[in-house]
Amino acid sequence: MTDTTGAVTLAEVARHAGVSASTVSYVLSGKRSISPSTRERVESSIRTLGYHPNARARALASSRSQILALMMPLRTDMYLPVMMEIAVAVATTARSHGHDVLLLTGEEGPAALRRVMASSLADAVILMDVETDDERLPLLRESELPAVLIGLPGSPDRLTCVDLDFEATGALCVEHLAELGHRELAFVGEATAVYERHTGFAERTVRGVQSRARELGVRLLHRPCDGDYAAIADTLGRIFDERPGTTGVVVQNEPAVEPLLSVLRRQGRAVPEDVSVVAIGPEDIAARASVRLTSVAVPAQEMGRRAVELAMSALARQPVPRQELIAPSLTVRASSGPPPG
Amino acid sequence: MTDTTGAVTLAEVARHAGVSASTVSYVLSGKRSISPSTRERVESSIRTLGYHPNARARALASSRSQILALMMPLRTDMYLPVMMEIAVAVATTARSHGHDVLLLTGEEGPAALRRVMASSLADAVILMDVETDDERLPLLRESELPAVLIGLPGSPDRLTCVDLDFEATGALCVEHLAELGHRELAFVGEATAVYERHTGFAERTVRGVQSRARELGVRLLHRPCDGDYAAIADTLGRIFDERPGTTGVVVQNEPAVEPLLSVLRRQGRAVPEDVSVVAIGPEDIAARASVRLTSVAVPAQEMGRRAVELAMSALARQPVPRQELIAPSLTVRASSGPPPG
DNA sequence: GGGCTGCGTTGAAGCGCTTCGACGCTGCTT
DNA sequence: AAGCAGCGTCGAAGCGCTTCAACGCAGCCC
Numbered sequence: 001m002t003d004t005t006g007a008v009t010l011a012e013v014a015r016h017a018g019v020s021a022s023t024v025s026y027v028l029s030g031k032r033s034i035s036p037s038t039r040e041r042v043e044s045s046i047r048t049l050g051y052h053p054n055a056r057a058r059a060l061a062s063s064r065s066q067i068l069a070l071m072m073p074l075r076t077d078m079y080l081p082v083m084m085e086i087a088v089a090v091a092t093t094a095r096s097h098g099h100d101v102l103l104l105t106g107e108e109g110p111a112a113l114r115r116v117m118a119s120s121l122a123d124a125v126i127l128m129d130v131e132t133d134d135e136r137l138p139l140l141r142e143s144e145l146p147a148v149l150i151g152l153p154g155s156p157d158r159l160t161c162v163d164l165d166f167e168a169t170g171a172l173c174v175e176h177l178a179e180l181g182h183r184e185l186a187f188v189g190e191a192t193a194v195y196e197r198h199t200g201f202a203e204r205t206v207r208g209v210q211s212r213a214r215e216l217g218v219r220l221l222h223r224p225c226d227g228d229y230a231a232i233a234d235t236l237g238r239i240f241d242e243r244p245g246t247t248g249v250v251v252q253n254e255p256a257v258e259p260l261l262s263v264l265r266r267q268g269r270a271v272p273e274d275v276s277v278v279a280i281g282p283e284d285i286a287a288r289a290s291v292r293l294t295s296v297a298v299p300a301q302e303m304g305r306r307a308v309e310l311a312m313s314a315l316a317r318q319p320v321p322r323q324e325l326i327a328p329s330l331t332v333r334a335s336s337g338p339p340p341g
Numbered sequence: 342m343t344d345t346t347g348a349v350t351l352a353e354v355a356r357h358a359g360v361s362a363s364t365v366s367y368v369l370s371g372k373r374s375i376s377p378s379t380r381e382r383v384e385s386s387i388r389t390l391g392y393h394p395n396a397r398a399r400a401l402a403s404s405r406s407q408i409l410a411l412m413m414p415l416r417t418d419m420y421l422p423v424m425m426e427i428a429v430a431v432a433t434t435a436r437s438h439g440h441d442v443l444l445l446t447g448e449e450g451p452a453a454l455r456r457v458m459a460s461s462l463a464d465a466v467i468l469m470d471v472e473t474d475d476e477r478l479p480l481l482r483e484s485e486l487p488a489v490l491i492g493l494p495g496s497p498d499r500l501t502c503v504d505l506d507f508e509a510t511g512a513l514c515v516e517h518l519a520e521l522g523h524r525e526l527a528f529v530g531e532a533t534a535v536y537e538r539h540t541g542f543a544e545r546t547v548r549g550v551q552s553r554a555r556e557l558g559v560r561l562l563h564r565p566c567d568g569d570y571a572a573i574a575d576t577l578g579r580i581f582d583e584r585p586g587t588t589g590v591v592v593q594n595e596p597a598v599e600p601l602l603s604v605l606r607r608q609g610r611a612v613p614e615d616v617s618v619v620a621i622g623p624e625d626i627a628a629r630a631s632v633r634l635t636s637v638a639v640p641a642q643e644m645g646r647r648a649v650e651l652a653m654s655a656l657a658r659q660p661v662p663r664q665e666l667i668a669p670s671l672t673v674r675a676s677s678g679p680p681p682g
Numbered sequence: 683g684g685g686c687t688g689c690g691t692t693g694a695a696g697c698g699c700t701t702c703g704a705c706g707c708t709g710c711t712t
Numbered sequence: 713a714a715g716c717a718g719c720g721t722c723g724a725a726g727c728g729c730t731t732c733a734a735c736g737c738a739g740c741c742c
Contacts, residue, residue, distance in 0.1 A: 007461070009698055020722045025700060032701095035720060052459035056406060057698030059397040060727050070444070080425055088415060091446045100462065103411070103444040105432045118393035120348070121441065229631070290570070350728055361692050366730060373731095376690060398728030401697050 008051040017045035028053065068099045068311060069122035071113060071136070073106030073129045077191045079254040082282055082300045083128065086150060089304025090126060097312050099123065110136045117145050124311040126150060130161075132198035146314035148307045152200045152323070160314065162307045162324045166201045166280075169296045169328035170208025173250045173278045176294070176330055178216045182248035182276060182339050185213060185220050186239045188232075188260065190253050192224040205252055205280065219243065227255030233263045240267075247339035252280040261290050272337035278330075286333065294336035296328045349392040358386035369394065409440045409652060410463035412454060412477070414447030414470045418532050420595040423623055423641045424469065427491060430645025431467060438653050440464065451477045458486050465652040467491065471502075473539035487655035489648045493541045493664070501655065503648045503665045507542045507621075510637045510669035511549025514591040514619045517635070517671055519557045523589035523617060523680050526554060526561050527580045529573075529601065531594050533565040546593055546621065560584065568596030574604045581608070588680035593621040602631050613678035619671075627674065635677035637669045 014021040019038060026032040027042045034042075045051075059065040070090050072083060091101045102122055104112045106129075113136050116122050123146070127136060130151035140147045141158055149161040170187075177185055187209050189195070190202045206222055213220035221243055225235040239246055251260055257279055261271065269275045271291045279286050279295040286295035306324060314320045355362045360379060367373040368383045375383075386392075400406040411431050413424060432442045443463055445453045447470075454477050457463050464487070468477060471492035481488045482499055490502040511528075518526055528550050530536070531543045547563055554561035562584055566576040580587060592601055598620055602612065610616045612632045620627050620636040627636035647665060655661045 007698090011698075021699080022701075022723075023721060026721085029700080032721085033719065038720075054401075054698055055460035055462040056397065056400040056404075057727090058700080060395075060401045060697085060729085061699040061701080063397075063700095063727075065397060067443070074425070074429060080421060084415070084421060084425065087444070088446055091444055092448055095449065100457075101444045102408070103428070103432055103442045105429055107433055108436065115393075116441075119396035121396040228629075288569075348728090352728075362729080363693075363731075364691060367691085370730080373691085374689065379690080395728055398697095399730080401699085401727085402729040402731080404697070404730095 007054065008049045010051070010053065013042065013045050013049055013051045016049055017042045063120075065121065065123055066099050067102050067122045068094045068308065069102045069104055069116050069125045071104040071106075071125060071127045075106065075129065075197075077193050078129060079281075081285075082254070082298060085282065085300035086128060086304040089301040090308055093305045093308035097308065099308075099312075110139060113139050117143050120145075124148070124315055126307045126311060130200060132200050132203065146311050148311045148314070150303050150307050152204065152325075154198075154200070156323055158322075160310055160320050160322055160324075162303055162310060163201065163326065164298055164303065165325040165328055166204040167208035168325075169280055170205040170210075170250070170252075171212035172208075172296055172328050172330050173280065174209050174212040174216065174218060174220070176278060176332075176336065177248040177250070177276055178213075178218050180248075180276065180336060180338050183218055184243055184245045185218055185248040185250060186243065186246050187220060187222045188235060188239075188249060188251040188253060188256060189222060189224045191226045195224055202252070209250060221246070225253055225256055227253060227259075229259040229262070232256050232259040236260065236263050236267070247274070248276045248278070248336075250278045250280070254281045254285055257281065257285060257289055257293070271335050274340055276336040276339070278336055283331075286331070289335075291335045292333040294331065294333045296330045299326055302326060348395065349390045351392070351394065354383065354386050354390055354392045357390055358383045404461075406462065406464055407440050408443050408463045409435045409649065410443045410445055410454075410457045410466045412445040412447075412466060412468045416447070416470060416538075418534050419470060420622075423595070423639060426623070426641035427469060427645040427648075430642040431649055434646045434649035438649065440649075440653075451480060454480050458484050461486075465489070465656055467648045467652060471541060473541050473544065487652050489652045489655070491644050491648050493545065493666075495539075495541070497664055499663075501651050501661050501663060501665075503644055503651060504542065504667065505639055505644065506666035506669055507545040508549035509666075510621055511546040511551075511591070511593075512553035513549075513637055513669050513671050514621065515550055515553040515557065515559060515561070517619060517673075517677065518589035518591070518617055519553075519559050521589075521617065521677060521679050524559055525584055525586045526559055526589040526591060527584065527587050528561060528563045529576060529580075529590060529592040529594060529597060530563060530565045532567045536565055543593070550591060562587070566594055566597055568594060568600075570600040570603070573597050573600040577601065577604050577608070588615070589617045589619070589677075591619045591621070595622045595626055598622065598626060598630055598634070612676050615681055617677040617680070619677055624672075627672070630676075632676045633674040635672065635674045637671045640667055643667060 010024050011021050014024045019042060024042055027034050027039055072087060094101050125145060125147045128150045130149045130153050132154040134153050137153055149159055152161050152163045194202045210220060221239055223235050223239060225231055251257060264271055264275055271277050277293060279293045281298055283297040286293040310320050351365050352362050355365045360383060365383055368375050368380055413428060435442050466486060466488045469491045471490045471494050473495040475494050478494055490500055493502050493504045535543045551561060562580055564576050564580060566572055592598060605612055605616055612618055618634060620634045622639055623641060624638040627634040651661050
């Protein structure tokens with residue numbers, strides 16, 4: 001701690017302990033057996049000198065930077081808390097595997113990915129907010145760098161993906177309402193822009209909702225919707241104008257949840273007596289809404305965690321499943337019940 | 342692109358261009374003059390071989406990793422969008438200076454900082470959500486690593502800090518209402534936990550609010566408040582019970598803003614006819630609230646940007662201001678006016 | 683026309699670590 | 713008693729880049 005540059009090197013530790021540099025390295029990595037006496041001597045030298053391995057040198061020599069890149073486009077119409085929860089889960093899990101997380105935001109687009117891959121800054125990449133036809137995918141396909149997508153692109157061949165099974169999620173919501181006896185449902189979805197961008201999860205949910213509704217002979221109206229109060233009021237208004245018999249609503253649009261409940265209240269429709277509501281979104285939103293919502297949770301934490309675990313497996317050259325779809329699970333709370341009458 | 346390891350090295354470029362490795366390096370860095378002919382030859386070799394410098398080797402040789410660590414504790418009671426806005430501004434600005442951002446979340450606590458510093462993973466650190474008596478500060482003080490705090494600790498000696506001048510902000514809000522003629526104000530603040538943790542910005546705002554109120558002879562009631570509807574209803578109820586003559590409210594608590602407006606409405610108090618409201622928080626929340634709010638913006642972007650710029654200056658061994666307090670500016674919108682009567 | 687300056691280029695020495703091959707030694711077998 | 717295996721340690725060669733000192737050469741001055 002008395003030096004000027006502030007850095008004790010492995011060589012100094014070796015000198016202090018009276019061993020060679022490689023021995024110190026092997027003590028640290030455990031890749032060769034070391035006699036207890038030497039090990040102790042080295043470890044004590046490390047402690048008294050306050051040695052910390054230099055990450056840069058280590059990265060160069062071992063061709064492992066212990067860095068995981070997380071690419072998070074952060075579009076304004078994506079619900080931030082879920083993104084953050086995933087990011088935090090990624091960071092935490094990465095740390096538990098000895099890795100740190102490099103944050104790539106969306107501004108640079110595919111260029112950021114190209115840069116990180118070409119310069120071998122990171123050992124692996126995790127991509128969030130994957131679009132159906134994502135321009136980052138070709139880069140990944142022609143690269144050796146382990147990559148995991150959170151979300152499902154249109155053609156996921158040769159890529160590893162983790163996601164909630166949104167198709168099954170949509171189906172599950174419809175099933176639940178149908179079982180309760182509802183025959184006319186509305187699906188209040190994400191903002192129009194999300195569909196226009198061909199965001200996988202939104203489209204897959206719609207597919208699941210629609211096909212199960214068809215199978216079960218339930219009428220369904222799908223309406224994209226912005227998250228603000230006015231948009232919700234408008235959307236709900238049109239829905240009930242067009243289908244006055246609607247008794248069940250599935251909503252996949254986090255910011256819209258509270259406004260939706262408030263509009264229903266103002267319209268004099270009681271939840272769940274007049275209208276049942278099933279939400280798709282983070283657990284806490286559903287549980288803490290002004291009416292406790294029956295919902296299918298988006299398991300943000302699990303998605304982040306699994307993505308990292310898959311990336312680590314890939315790094316270790318272990319076989320990795322190509323697609324890991326998490327099965328949805330519906331929690332019944334206070335917002336769903338039999339239709340009136 | 343035909344090799345197996347996927348990496349063209351500088352040496353290969355040099356060979357291809359018929360020059361020495363150092364020449365290629367100087368072409369890349371521009372640190373020495375190079376004849377136009379050689380430069381062109383090298384550049385064309387770089388292009389045809391598809392060369393990209395290896396970040397790890399560069400980091401080791403130049404003792405610059407081009408990585409900026411961003412430590413973001415992410416407490417649950419901090420308002421996420423502001424954190425994210427800062428983080429994105431940090432990432433963007435860092436990129437414009439050729440740096441990438443390493444994300445450190447709070448779980449590891451000061452250990453993460455120690456690790457990053459000791460291993461020289463990053464060139465500099467930016468710390469968010471600084472507490473009055475932050476345990477990360479001693480580490481920073483005894484280290485050479487350039488660091489910038491976003492927020493102001495209790496004793497900022499020898500540390501570089503960027504923040505909104507929250508004391509002036511509080512004062513400014515009170516002034517505005519006092520000038521309009523209000524004589525009894527309430528300050529609806531952050532959650533109790535935020536004050537208990539001695540979060541600098543919250544305490545400084547209170548100081549500013551209180552001292553200016555005193556100076557101007559205005560009565561003031563400060564009430565911490567959680568962000569949910571029930572808490573707001575309760576808090577406002579008590580405020581008007583205790584001080585029925587209250588005509589102005591300053592609110593520094595983002596999630597509480599909408600509930601607050603809604604409670605006032607329900608209480609039959611018109612904004613701004615009966616009660617004026619001034620908010621402290623992000624511009625978009627104020628502008629898009631159900632009543633367009635007079636507010637002092639928390640300039641998240643600017644804070645992130647300045648923090649990076651200061652870090653870069655410090656890296657370049659330029660003198661760096663110790664504390665950079667951003668002056669508040671109040672935007673008058675539809676929520677403030679003269680008191681009734 | 684000899685000495686200087688300064689430009690363009692080079693070779694070599696690192697940066698701090700990992701890792702491979704080799705080597706001496708102990709203790710066992712036959 | 714010779715041979716062999718395996719353990720513990722070491723030396724050296726990188727990893728791919730930056731950077732310093734040095735050097736040849738052209739052009740300048742007086």
